[in-house]
Amino acid sequence: xxxxxxxxxxxxxxxxxxxxxxxxxxxxxxxxxxxxxxxxxxxxxxxxxxxxxxxxxxxxxxxxxxxxxxxxxxxxxxxxxxxxxxxxxxxxxxxxxxxxxxxxxxxxxxxxxxxxxxxxxxxxxxxxxxxxxxxxxxxxxxxxxxxxxxxxxxxxxxxxxxxxxxxxxxxxxxx
Amino acid sequence: xxxxxxxxxxxxxxxxxxxxxxxxxxxxxxxxxxxxxxxxxxxxxxxxxxxxxxxxxxxxxxxxxxxxxxxxxxxxxxxxxxxxxxxxxxxxxxxxxxxxxxxxxxxxxxxxxxxxxxxxxxxxxxxxxxxxxxxxxxxxxxxxxxxxxxxxxxxxxxxxxxxxxxxxxxxxxxxxxxxxxxxxxxxxxxx
Numbered sequence: 001x002x003x004x005x006x007x008x009x010x011x012x013x014x015x016x017x018x019x020x021x022x023x024x025x026x027x028x029x030x031x032x033x034x035x036x037x038x039x040x041x042x043x044x045x046x047x048x049x050x051x052x053x054x055x056x057x058x059x060x061x062x063x064x065x066x067x068x069x070x071x072x073x074x075x076x077x078x079x080x081x082x083x084x085x086x087x088x089x090x091x092x093x094x095x096x097x098x099x100x101x102x103x104x105x106x107x108x109x110x111x112x113x114x115x116x117x118x119x120x121x122x123x124x125x126x127x128x129x130x131x132x133x134x135x136x137x138x139x140x141x142x143x144x145x146x147x148x149x150x151x152x153x154x155x156x157x158x159x160x161x162x163x164x165x166x167x168x169x170x171x172x173x174x175x
Numbered sequence: 176x177x178x179x180x181x182x183x184x185x186x187x188x189x190x191x192x193x194x195x196x197x198x199x200x201x202x203x204x205x206x207x208x209x210x211x212x213x214x215x216x217x218x219x220x221x222x223x224x225x226x227x228x229x230x231x232x233x234x235x236x237x238x239x240x241x242x243x244x245x246x247x248x249x250x251x252x253x254x255x256x257x258x259x260x261x262x263x264x265x266x267x268x269x270x271x272x273x274x275x276x277x278x279x280x281x282x283x284x285x286x287x288x289x290x291x292x293x294x295x296x297x298x299x300x301x302x303x304x305x306x307x308x309x310x311x312x313x314x315x316x317x318x319x320x321x322x323x324x325x326x327x328x329x330x331x332x333x334x335x336x337x338x339x340x341x342x343x344x345x346x347x348x349x350x351x352x353x354x355x356x357x358x359x360x361x362x363x364x365x366x
Contacts, residue, residue, distance in 0.1 A: 088220050105232070107225040109217075110259075119232075 024080070026097045027132070027139055032086025035139060039079040048072040048146075069150035076143040085136060092116045092132060099130065112136050125149045201230055201252045201338060206304045206319020208281070210334040212273050214256050216266055222259035228252055233339075249340030255333070262330040270332045274298070274323050277334075281321060296327020306340050315343040 028035050043051055052072050056064040091109045094102060099118050106117040114134040119126055126148040133140045201207055217223045229252050260266045281302045282288065290301035299322075306318030318340055324333035 090219050091217070091221070091223065103229060104225065104227050106227075107223065109220075109222050110224070111222065125231075 023097055023132075023141060024078075027080070027092075027141075030092060030096055031082070031089040031134060031139070033089065034083040035080035036083055037078060038081050038138075039077070041075070041077045043072070043075040045073050048075050051075070066150055070146045070148060072144065072146040074143070074145035076141075078141045080139040080141075082134075082137055082139060089114075089134070092134070094118055097132075102130070105129075204251060204319075204338050205285075206306075206336075206338045207252070208277075208319075208321050208336045210254060210256055210277075210336055212277070213258060213270075213332055213334040216260065216270050216273065216332060217258045221261070224255070224257040226253065226255040228254070246341070246345050250337065251339035253335070253337050255335045258332050260330045260332060267330060270325060274300075274325055274332065277321075277323060278302075286319075286321065298323075298325040300324075303343070317341050317343060320346070 024035055024037070049072065052067050052070070056067050059067060092107065092114050094104050094107075094116065097116075102118040102120045104116070105119050106115065108115045112135070114132075116130075116132040118130045120128040128145045129143070129148055131140075131142045202209070214223065214225065233247070233250050233252060258270075260270055278288075278300060286302040286304050288300060288302050290299060292299040302321040302323075303317040304319040306316045318338075320335075320337040320341065322333065322335040325331075326333070
């Protein structure tokens with residue numbers, strides 16, 4: 001939600017750029033399709049903190065505090081329309097996306113959908129992450145730099161609370 | 176998308192990242208098991224769930240969640256693969272061979288099988304690696320865990336490798352935390 005708000009704030013500021021670059025060709029080759037960039041946004045070391053400040057002012061205390069902890073230095077978002085998709089898009093391969101030195105945290109290919117989450121270690125914490133998602137119609141690439149530990153920890157707490165509720169009611173156990 | 180959601184929850188629940196370079200080479204840990212042979216079963220375009228949580232991630236996880244049981248304090252990493260075999264007889268046969276080979280490899284290298292289930296086409300194996308270094312009171316500490324599951328109905332194979340010191344008495348809590356096939360057999364949950 002915070003990211004959507006950041007995008008909204010930034011869009012309001014008119015800060016449109018091309019977004020993350022260099023991956024488009026590699027994604028086209030792996031996914032066997034043509035990509036048409038529909039939306040691109042890039043906030044750099046000056047504009048990302050300004051957007052964060054606006055967002056903190058607009059958010060409630062809890063989320064404002066979280067955004068402050070992140071110390072965002074860079075946010076890049078690109079949304080591509082998938083054109084002329086091939087019959088069998090390959091599974092996303094981090095080695096072919098120019099992400100050498102990054103660590104794969106999560107890679108999912110399930111019934112046509114794909115998600116790839118990569119991180120890069122730096123100075124003892126999460127400082128950079130890239131998320132790629134593909135649903136057959138759109139590819140979304142998000143690249144974030146900052147002190148992202150707080151974001152993961154907040155997500156971890158939410159995931160654990162959710163898992164606790166599901167386990168408590170005996171629902172949705174994995175088969 | 177249950178698998179996907181579970182994987183995302185697992186990845187997020189078992190949080191953040193790398194500290195020092197020396198901590199990164201977890202492949203040298205005696206409880207690290209290379210499960211890439213299982214991943215190969217997916218070919219180039221098969222459905223998978225892959226989760227990799229290295230030492231740095233584990234460290235940040237400990238910082239970010241309330242670990243009242245101390246369950247996370249000794250963990251160094253979690254690696255999991257879920258590969259869909261699409262009810263392809265050849266791939267299922269290949270999976271059986273690779274799982275059997277891994278079972279033999281584990282048994283020959285100091286791992287102990289603590290769970291073995293054969294039920295309606297499902298095969299579940301859980302192995303632990305003794306730990307505790309013989310310290311007094313450390314008999315129930317293990318230094319690693321491997322879960323190997325072949326699910327006939329779902330036509331999928333699951334590999335989970337959890338690395339680090341764990342108290343056997345708390346494995347049930349771990350099963351509830353990571354919520355993966357095979358670990359359920361440790362939780363005492365009859366669902």
